[in-house]
Amino acid sequence: MPEETIFSKIIRREIPSDIVYQDDLVTAFRDVSPQAPTHVLIVPNHLIPTMADVAADDEPALGRMMSVAARIADEEGIVDDGYRLIVNCGRNAGQEVFHLHMHLLGGRALGPMLRPQV
16 A cells, blocks of 8 residues: 555645645645646545545545535535536546545536447
8 A cells, every 4th residue: 555645745735736725634736737627636634545445434534525525616616507526446447646536626517427438
């Protein structure tokens, strides 16, 4: 299990980032390659590599991730038009950083969740 990720360094503020929220359980910061006008990553402050690694004692941080997502969506003014929350689990799902994180995307029509297979 990895002990350090780029997100760990952002949480400790060792790497500059546009942090929009931080408390004792989670940190939220703007994605450096945004896919929508609002694209914020919300991460637990302690390292959980993937959703498959979640344990019962992680529930407070995971619940906080959801409430922080709702708070940021409201602050960004994207609640009325809608927004998307995405958690990728593993390489085939597109997870690139193995520190559990949730993408909050909104500010424009996001289209279908998946493209049909051809």
